[in-house]
Amino acid sequence: MPIESTTILPHLFFILLGLVIGSFLNVCVARLPQDESIVLPSSHCPNCGEAIKPYDNIPVISYLLLGGKCRSCKRAISWQYPAVEALTAATFWATFALVGFQLKTLVLLVFFSAIIVLIFIDLNLRILPDVITLPGTLMGLLFSLLAPVEDGTANFIATVAGFPAGPPRLLSFFDSLIGALFCGGFLWVVAEAYFRIRKIEGLGFGDIKLMGMVGAFLGLRLALLTIMLGSFMGAVIGLAYIKFAGKDGQYELPFGSFLGIAAILAALRGAQVIGQYTNLFRAF
Ligand SMILES: [Zn+2]
Known part of the structure; x- marks a missing residue:
């Protein structure tokens, strides 16, 4: 005992x-x-x-x-x-x-450290410096070879395309790469659309690069959950702040800070959330 x-x-x-x-x-x-x-x-x-x-x-x-x-x-x-x-x-x-204490724990601690720095820099200055997001994305890709990303998208694509099952490390790396490219790319499309419709920049390139980093560390599904959760928090908390602090509609929300908090929550609890959501649909 x-x-x-x-x-x-x-x-x-x-x-x-x-x-x-x-x-x-x-x-x-x-x-x-x-x-x-x-x-x-x-x-x-x-x-x-x-x-x-x-x-x-x-x-x-x-x-x-x-x-x-x-x-x-x-x-x-x-x-x-x-x-x-x-x-x-x-x-x-x-x-x-x-x-617990495993290789994945160390990878997450590095990821969270970078995210916390970005949360507060965005809060103070509304910028997400490349000096963190770009090496961060590279680190996410490299770390995927050490600790599995466990997203499953790479395996799914390989199965659908009829490729023989690859080694786990390679699948993990592709999960990381897909997460980085798709999340960065997805937000880029959203940013372009917003800019064309409202003629003001609602989403900076910093946010896009931040999500590239999140995708590289967490894979596609958890990164998409991060975008959903971050947008929801930004809408609810941000708009409440604008209303009660008497800011006008031009007030720029620290969207990167919300995405950062969402990324920490998604990394720690997201798999369970996605699992329960999938089970809910299986029940019908
Ligand atoms: Zn002093």
Whole structure:
């Protein structure tokens, strides 16, 4: 019988890992859009420029101890720093709790880290930098050779076309490739149509490249679920925000942020959702 501490320890480990990685992701959110180095210089207050002491740089805890203010100039520290750290910790923990510890877990943690950076950069600046989405898509394609994407579309196409069953790694790679190309392509068509009808850009190329990355990591079905869920959240939460915060119709929603949250949910719970949906139809 395992003693209690051995079952709690891995959970604590993933929460702590998430807090530490989240602290690093904050640096990426602040510096990547400016093409600044994410390694040097060390963290400093964006207001007074004072270097942040190691004991004031403990994820979430320092923010609470300092009362959300810089120690030297007392200017408020953005709520985003602890939010990014807490979200990363929650996501890392959920990944371990739902997926366990396997190669797929590591692939998902890399994917989620990139997604969290994109969620907050889009929220701040309404951009999704190529410096994350393009290498991210390439990583998704490469990782599909390590941990199976398990989408099934490649196998389906091979069966319909009468090809002999390929090795699992190859099928996984094609699932990743189909996800990237089809989701990126699908959103591109939507973006073009929207632009021609409304004469304003509703969907940026950043969103399209983001979905290429999501498709590469998750495969076609989960990526399509991401688009549906992200659009739904964008419509409901975004329009409610426009209404209650008194923004006008020209207010630009951070659609990439919604897609990012949807991608995390789809990656962790999407397979079950699709499974139940399919069963519902089988029942009739
Ligand atoms: Zn300061």
